[in-house]
Amino acid sequence: MNRFAFIIHPIEAEDIARKFPAARWFPLPWVERAASYLPPLVASEIKGVRSATGVETEGWFIGLPLSSRLFFELPETRVIEKIIRCARIAERLGAGIVGLGAMTSVVGDAGITIARNTRIAVTTGNSYTVAAALQGLFWAANRLGYDPHRTPIAILGGSGSIGSACARILARQGYDLVLAARRREKLEELRERIKAETGKDVLVTTSIKEALQQADLVLAVTSALDAVVEPGDLRPGAIVCDVARPRNVSKQVAAVRDDVLVFEGGAVEVPGEVDFGLDFGFPPRQAYACMAETMILALENRLEPFSLGRDLDVDKVEEIARLAEKHGFRLAGLRSFERALSEEELDRVAERARARRRAAASLRRDAQGATSQALASRSRQEQEQEQRAHGAEALTATVPATDTVK
Ligand SMILES: NC(=O)c1ccc[n+]([C@@H]2O[C@H](COP(=O)([O-])OP(=O)(O)OC[C@H]3O[C@@H](n4cnc5c(N)ncnc54)[C@H](OP(=O)(O)O)[C@@H]3O)[C@@H](O)[C@H]2O)c1
Numbered sequence: 001m002n003r004f005a006f007i008i009h010p011i012e013a014e015d016i017a018r019k020f021p022a023a024r025w026f027p028l029p030w031v032e033r034a035a036s037y038l039p040p041l042v043a044s045e046i047k048g049v050r051s052a053t054g055v056e057t058e059g060w061f062i063g064l065p066l067s068s069r070l071f072f073e074l075p076e077t078r079v080i081e082k083i084i085r086c087a088r089i090a091e092r093l094g095a096g097i098v099g100l101g102a103m104t105s106v107v108g109d110a111g112i113t114i115a116r117n118t119r120i121a122v123t124t125g126n127s128y129t130v131a132a133a134l135q136g137l138f139w140a141a142n143r144l145g146y147d148p149h150r151t152p153i154a155i156l157g158g159s160g161s162i163g164s165a166c167a168r169i170l171a172r173q174g175y176d177l178v179l180a181a182r183r184r185e186k187l188e189e190l191r192e193r194i195k196a197e198t199g200k201d202v203l204v205t206t207s208i209k210e211a212l213q214q215a216d217l218v219l220a221v222t223s224a225l226d227a228v229v230e231p232g233d234l235r236p237g238a239i240v241c242d243v244a245r246p247r248n249v250s251k252q253v254a255a256v257r258d259d260v261l262v263f264e265g266g267a268v269e270v271p272g273e274v275d276f277g278l279d280f281g282f283p284p285r286q287a288y289a290c291m292a293e294t295m296i297l298a299l300e301n302r303l304e305p306f307s308l309g310r311d312l313d314v315d316k317v318e319e320i321a322r323l324a325e326k327h328g329f330r331l332a333g334l335r336s337f338e339r340a341l342s343e344e345e346l347d348r349v350a351e352r353a354r355a356r357r358r359a360a361a362s363l364r365r366d367a368q369g370a371t372s373q374a375l376a377s378r379s380r381q382e383q384e385q386e387q388r389a390h391g392a393e394a395l396t397a398t399v400p401a402t403d404t405v406k
Contacts, residue, residue: 001056001057001058002057002096002097002298002299002301002303003057003058003059003060003093003094003095003096003298004057004058004059004095004096004097004098004099004294004295004297004298005059005060005061005062005087005089005090005093005095005097005098005099005294006046006059006060006061006062006098006099006101006290006291006294007040007061007062007063007064007083007086007087007090007098007099007100007101007104008043008061008062008063008064008101008102008280009063009064009065009066009067009068009071009101009102009103009104010035010065010066010067010068011067011068011102011245011246012067012068012069012246013028013029013031013032013067013069014028015067016031016032016035016065016067017031020035032067032069032070033070035065035066035067036065036066036067036070036074038065039085040062040063040064040065040082040085040086040089041062041063041065041089042060042061042062042063042089042093043060043061043062043063043277043278044060044061044276044277044278045058045059045060045277046058046059046060046061046274046275046276046277047274047275047277048272048273048274048275049270049271049272049274049295049299050271050272050273050274051271051272051299051326051327051328052271052326052327052328053299053326053327055299055327056272056299057295057298057299059095059294059295059298060090060093060095061276061277061278062086062087062089062090062098064082064083064086064104066079066082066103068102068103068225068245068246069225071103071104071106071107072107072225076107076108079107079108080107080108080113080114083100083104083107083114084113084114084117084118086098086104087114087117087118087120087122088118090118090120091118091119091120095120096120096121096298096303097120097121097122097123097294097297097298097303097304098118098120098121098122098123098294099122099123099124099125099290099291099293099294100114100122100123100124100125100290101125101288101290101291102245103223103245105124105125105126105161105290106161106223109309109310110124110126110161110308110309110310111123111124111305111307111308111309112308112309115305115308120303121297121303121304121305121306122305122308123293123294123297123304123305123306123307123308124161124290124307124308125288125289125290125291125292125293125294125307126161126162126165126290126293126307126312127165127293127306127307127312127313127316127317127319127320128268128289128290128292128293128296128307128317128320128321128324129162129243129265129266129288129289129290129293130162130165130166130169130312130317131289131317131318131320131321131324132265132266132267132268132289132292132331133162133166133219133221133241133243133265133266133289134166134169134170134219135321135331136241136263136265136266136267136331136334137153137217137219137239137241137265139331139334140239140241140261140263140334141217141239143346143350144237144239144261144346144349144350144353145350145354146216146217146239148175148217149174149175151176151215151216151217152175152176152177152178152203152214152215152217153170153175153176153177153178153215153217153218153219154177154178154179154180154211154212154214154215154217154218154219155167155170155177155178155179155180155211155218155219155221156180156181156208156211156212156218156219156220156221156222156228156229156248157180157181157220157221157222157223157224157244157248158177158178158179158180158181158187158190158204158221159179159181159183159186159187159189159190160181160221160222160223160310161309161310161311161312162221162243162312163179163181163219163221163222164190164310164311164312165312165314165317166219166221167179167190167194167202168193168194168197168198168314169314169317171194171197171198171200171202172197172198172314174200176202177194177200177202177203178202178203178204178205178211178214178215179191179202179203179204179205179211180204180205180206180207180208180210180211181206181222182206183206184204184206187204187205187206188204190204191204208228208229208233209233212229212233212234212235212238213233213235215235215238216235216237216238216239217238217239218234218238218239218240218241219240219241219243219265220240220241220242220243220244220247220248220249220265221243221244221248221265222244222248223244224244224246224248225246226246227247227248227249227250227251228248229242229248229249229250229253230250230252230253231250231252231253231255231256231257234253234257234260235360236259236260236353236356236357236359236360237259237260237352237353237354237356237357238260238261239260239261240253240260240261240262240263241263241265242262242263242264242265243264243265243266245288249262251337254336254337258348258349258352259349259352259353259355259356260349260353261334261336261341261346261349261353262336262337263334263335263336263341264334264335264336266288266289266290267282267286267287267288267289267331267332267335268286268287268288268289268292268324268329268330268331268332269285269286269329269330269331269332270285270286270287270292270295270329271327271328271329272285273285274287281338282332283332283340286332292324292329293306293307293320295329296320296323296324296327296329299327300323300327306320307320334346
């Protein structure tokens with residue numbers, strides 16, 4: 001049996017405090033820093049992953065006690081050394097492949113240096129994350145009655161590893177896209193690449209708010225540490241697939257916008273009676289797609305660097321989606337801010353979304369009506385002014401100026 005390992009880390013400082021109750025007595029930034037001095041450890045054993053083909057695999061979670069924020073604040077080489085130490089633990093345990101989760105796949109060159117420094121295969125899991133995110137977005141669009149060909153799709157973090165692969169796949173399929181990130185030159189590079197690959201023009205912007213104003217469907221995949229989507233940014237009835245960890249969408253959205261659907265992208269059901277040996281906030285037998293990619297490769301006996309670096313091979317996204325299906329991995333039901341969404345809740349969101357979109361459309365029509373009336377009345381006034389001016393010109397042309405008369 002092939003075995004796998006997957007590296008996990010606390011997403012926020014609060015996650016460390018939850019794990020170590022004594023930490024509650026200390027300030028969070030202190031706890032966050034103190035934890036970063038702890039060595040990586042075997043967090044749990046994973047048992048019972050059983051493919052639909054009957055093949056089995058098991059593995060380990062390796063815990064790196066580093067919050068997302070510290071991945072950016074500590075020197076990059078130090079962070080990468082820590083991840084290499086995790087991969088070496090996996091190697092010693094007998095894993096044939098190790099997967100990188102959340103910020104461990106974002107830091108540095110997205111796994112390349114880590115792979116060079118270990119003897120076992122390394123994968124970021126990003127190919128299956130792309131496949132699962134797109135499946136989720138289309139499932140939700142269909143459920144809420146949207147035709148994805150009739151609205152641009154916004155990709156926040158569109159120039160990143162996951163975002164750019166999503167963009168290239170969607171552009172191939174003819175969808176209209178708005179890509180947002182901070183660095184314009186990366187976005188422009190991708191825009192030209194997509195044009196060359198598909199002939200399609202995509203819009204790019206360095207303003208997330210601007211991107212959100214143009215799209216009803218949104219894929220949020222930035223590596224931002226804090227929320228980048230606030231309640232007022234979203235169009236009426238928008239659907240947001242938030243793949244990012246930490247989340248890109250502010251919790252406020254759930255409290256204030258009952259007409260939008262925000263769900264966690266990249267959650268999948270794992271086949272078999274799987275026991276992860278620890279609680280990472282998901283219902284039983286569900287995992288992140290990046291974890292699942294590592295399991296699929298172990299089941300398929302493909303102990304290879306399947307997804308590495310920021311330039312994903314889009315054919316591999318299709319391949320891993322096929323392999324996932326073969327082994328019985330499925331998209332999980334939709335969850336929003338740690339809560340499963342029932343069919344009734346989805347119906348209610350769909351109804352409110354339709355109502356808000358109708359109201360917004362009627363407001364737009366009224367505004368357009370008012371604007372055209374204003375334009376019509378302005379042009380009447382302008383015409384009258386012009387006529388008066390022409391009359392005056394004609395007068396000055398026929399009546400000589402007073403001093404000329406003199
Ligand atoms: N759910 C899952 O199963 C799963 C699996 C893997 C990864 N993830 C998560 O997915 C996210 C993206 O991963 P990745 O590997 O694609 O990362 P990446 O390659 O580093 O790309 C990040 C993208 O976000 C943009 N960005 C970063 N900060 C931003 C900000 N403040 N405002 C706007 N854009 C910003 C970056 O461009 P600029 O730097 O130019 O802004 C880039 O386009 C991460 O949060 C990661 O943890 C989730």
